[in-house]
Amino acid sequence: MKPSPYPLERELEMRYYADDYPGIGGVLRTTPEDFVVDEIPIDFTGSGPYLICKVTRRSWEHQHAIHEISKRLGISRKRIGWAGTKDRNAVASHYISLYKIDAEAVDRVSLKDITIEPIGQHQFGLGLGDLKGNRFAITIRGCQEENLGFIPGISETVHHGIPNYFGLQRFGAQKPVTHTVGLSILKGGYKEAVDLYIGEAFPNESDEVKEARRAFVSTGDAREALHALPVRLGFERAMLDHLSKHQDDYEGALRTLPPKLLSMFVSAWQSYLFNAALSERFDRGLSLDEPEAGDTLIYTNGRSDRVTEKNLPIARHHLKRGRAVIAAFVPGSSSLQSPGPMEECMIRRSEEAGVDPSAFRDAAAFVGCAFDGASRAIALKTEIASEITGDAVILRFSLPPGQYATSVCREFMKGDPLTLV
Structure with missing residues (x-):
């Protein structure tokens, strides 16, 4: 593990890299076309009251795009659902659901740098997490050519696992508050x-x-x-x-x-707590695949188990073999009965800031969205395909829902976090 030297990353508790390789530097998003993301949709039912549309947008902030679409259709934003938000400075394709809207109405919508393509019907409205994942093609320009030889090593690091931090854009890419x-x-x-x-x-x-x-x-x-x-x-x-x-x-x-924007404020605090607990774990000298008593293991078949002093050797074996990952439960409105070390860290941090489970319940009533908490793997792992052209590098990879492409780029670049936005 290598500590980050950047104050902004330390402030957001993104305090470590996974390896000690020098970074390749460079800058993301010289143009929106340098950051291409395509949502991998769930299977749709083919019938139902919701029209599913594929939206492709260039340099549009997600909430503003939804606002403009609702305005052009003359409907409430509440009738529009989506599975995940996407970066602003990018070319992004994703799916939305429109309640009781016909395709002809969508075809009449005209917005600069946005295309909306009706693709079918669905029995349910889309909600956050209703996607299989995202595919990325990302170009990093102006790299340090003398360090490009480290790309295979960094790719291997990402294959084995890097910190699954919530990325900078989770806290506001331009203004992380x-x-x-x-x-x-x-x-x-x-x-x-x-x-x-x-x-x-x-x-x-x-x-x-x-x-x-x-x-x-x-x-x-x-x-x-x-x-x-x-x-x-x-x-x-x-x-x-x-x-x-x-x-x-x-x-x-x-x-x-918008209620979903309000809910993102509160869930960003939960994201900050997770980052803090993960960095504190590294402070204790533990790696991403080194379990400790109290950790939760999530197996590839979905089964979960608690690590104890007794089964610690077996847990290490499963993690080394790639059969399981360590996960932590991000606290919310429910009180945890037997928190592990990472959960204890998050609870302590939250209580020090004056927040307990009742605060999440009060916020849920105010925002109209539950903040129950959720489990999150501490490691991000994916296969990287890379291409070098002069001082530019193209990275292609896929990630499951809730994981950040900028976390992958950060590991390669190891530069000022503002070069990622």
């Missing part, structure tokens, strides 16, 4: 959540926008901030518009955001 907004919501600090979301500036924003954000936090003048912020900052403007009409109603301002 999603988890802190979620923490404020969990603590009932709605004003603080609004101030963070509206008031924290993007590093690459114009000075005028940065000043407008700072002025809002300083003065609380929603009307002035609404006048100063550009139209493209639609979510911030929606909150400011509400506050300009309903002074100090910060809870109501948050409710102007």
